[in-house]
Amino acid sequence: VSLFGVETTEASRKTLTRLRRRIGVVYQDFRLLDHLSAYENAALPLRVTGRHEREYRDDVMELLQWVGLGDRVQAKPTTLSGGEQQRVAIARAIASDPAVVLADEPTGNLDAENGAKMMDMLDQLTRRSGKTLVMVTHSQEIVSRADRVLRMRSGRVVENDSPGTGGLPS
Numbered sequence: 001v002s003l004f005g006v007e008t009t010e011a012s013r014k015t016l017t018r019l020r021r022r023i024g025v026v027y028q029d030f031r032l033l034d035h036l037s038a039y040e041n042a043a044l045p046l047r048v049t050g051r052h053e054r055e056y057r058d059d060v061m062e063l064l065q066w067v068g069l070g071d072r073v074q075a076k077p078t079t080l081s082g083g084e085q086q087r088v089a090i091a092r093a094i095a096s097d098p099a100v101v102l103a104d105e106p107t108g109n110l111d112a113e114n115g116a117k118m119m120d121m122l123d124q125l126t127r128r129s130g131k132t133l134v135m136v137t138h139s140q141e142i143v144s145r146a147d148r149v150l151r152m153r154s155g156r157v158v159e160n161d162s163p164g165t166g167g168l169p170s
Contacts, residue, residue: 004099021049024093024131026122028105030085032077038064038088039073045096056095063091067121083114087121094125101126103135107142119145 001008003019011019024045032041040047042064046056064073067087077085086106093101106122107115119142126133135142143149151159 021045021096022099024096024098024101026086026089026093026101026103026106028108030077030082030089030109032085032088032092034077037074037076038069038080038084038091041077041088042091042095044092049096060091060095063095064088066125067091082109083118086110086114086118090118090122090125094129094131097129098131100132100134103133105137105139106135107137107139115139116141 004022006015006019008016008019033044036044039060043053043056043060046060047053061070061073064070067090069075069084069087069091072080072084075084077088080088086109090106093103101122103122107118110118122133123145125131135146137143149159149161150157151161
């Protein structure tokens with residue numbers, strides 16, 4: 001696998017760490033830390049890089065406001081709905097300004113209405129900031145929104161299609 005022009009199988013640990021920092025991840029099961037607030041979860045990728053909170057606080061607060069959680073920044077994940085937890089996960093994935101956002105079944109734990117809202121939000125967040133969004137999904141509804149679709153079977157690409165329906169970036 002090559003990421004950003006670097007062959008990952010030959011990269012040093014230091015190089016792999018730098019590459020990982022250029023990727024945001026939205027997990028199907030959110031992967032929020034229960035003992036941290038929504039704000040602290042969203043800010044985590046920035047915090048682990050050693051940056052001072054004063055450098056990113058306003059950006060994270062703005063991001064949480066944008067995803068509709070401005071009034072829930074101190075809430076713990078256990079007090080948030082599934083949709084709210086997914087929005088925190090999206091904010092966390094975008095907070096570090098990654099070049100690529102990977103989303104694993106981002107609507108898998110949501111009802112149809114919240115799933116559609118989540119897709120709209122991911123689409124807007126990645127497009128407005130020029131990010132590439134790569135998604136894994138079984139949802140034909142999500143697939144129909146994509147600019148490019150790669151179908152896989154047993155770990156191999158079996159179809160490469162560009163439906164051009166004007167959805168998610170390729």
